Amino acid sequence: KAGVTQTPRYLIKTxxxxxxxxxxxxxxxxxxxxxxxxxxxxxxxxxEYFSETQRNKGNFPGRFSGRQFSNSRSExxxxxxxxxxxxxxxxxxxxxxxxxxxxxxxxGTRLTVL
Amino acid sequence: SQQGEEDPQALSIQEGENATMNCSYKTSIxxxxxxxxxxxxxxxxxxxxxxxxxxxxxxxxxxTLDTSKKSSSLLITASRAADTASYFCxxxxxxxxxxxxxxxxxxxxxxx
Numbered sequence: 635k636a637g638v639t640q641t642p643r644y645l646i647k648t649x650x651x652x653x654x655x656x657x658x659x660x661x662x663x664x665x666x667x668x669x670x671x672x673x674x675x676x677x678x679x680x681x682e683y684f685s686e687t688q689r690n691k692g693n694f695p696g697r698f699s700g701r702q703f704s705n706s707r708s709e710x711x712x713x714x715x716x717x718x719x720x721x722x723x724x725x726x727x728x729x730x731x732x733x734x735x736x737x738x739x740x741x742g743t744r745l746t747v748l
Numbered sequence: 749s750q751q752g753e754e755d756p757q758a759l760s761i762q763e764g765e766n767a768t769m770n771c772s773y774k775t776s777i778x779x780x781x782x783x784x785x786x787x788x789x790x791x792x793x794x795x796x797x798x799x800x801x802x803x804x805x806x807x808x809x810x811x812t813l814d815t816s817k818k819s820s821s822l823l824i825t826a827s828r829a830a831d832t833a834s835y836f837c838x839x840x841x842x843x844x845x846x847x848x849x850x851x852x853x854x855x856x857x858x859x860x
Contacts, residue, residue, distance in 0.1 A: 638790075667846060667848070669848070669850075676850060676852055676853065677836065677848075677850035677853075679847050679848065679849065682846055684846075689846075690846070690847050724790060724791065726848075728846055736781070736793055737781075737793065737848065738793065739790040739791040739792070739793075740790050741789055741790040742788075742789065742790050744788070
């Protein structure tokens with residue numbers, strides 16, 4: 635099976651712009667979660683989608699949003715970019731069933747905000 | 749906020765030696781997982797241990813969990829240069845089905 639794919643791998647934006655990141659989960663996986671990784675704050679949970687519905691949300695401002703499509707692919711959007719949004723954004727997929735909850739991560743999208 | 753703290757923050761050992769990393773957390777968990785990350789890339793799942801388990805093995809990896817102390821350890825035996833990476837523990841809190849709360853990570857360097 636193909637792994638989790640994320641596009642684009644690298645992005646450079648300027649303050650005030652908006653950005654959309656994409657994640658394609660492993661075939662058959664219905665849960666997609668997003669995480670932000672920065673040197674200062676480490677890995678932080680953004681949100682999780684399962685069956686096109688947001689199931690859980692981390693402590694991030696409303697500028698961060700996401701959605702999931704019927705084929706389980708997910709996008710996250712960040713509006714009005716700030717310098718502090720520069721980070722590695724990771725997406726993870728899981729079957730979303732049972733207690734195992736093993737998550738498989740994509741390679742990430744490195745966002746730089748200038 | 750981060751649930752876990754990892755100790756040490758950095759560890760440097762010689763190839764062939766064992767490496768032990770510790771993780772502490774604050775609240776009740778459903779399970780605890782360990783991940784590896786190579787130099788700013790994606791995370792690779794290593795092992796999952798449920799809250800009712802005390803020890804688990806996978807190849808050269810051994811994980812222990814002490815829920816009374818809210819701590820876990822990851823032991824890598826007979827380390828190799830290729831084990832050089834950052835290692836993170838992540839907890840799934842009780843009632844939080846898929847959200848991972850990560851520790852701060854341990855940077856392991858294995859010298860050839």
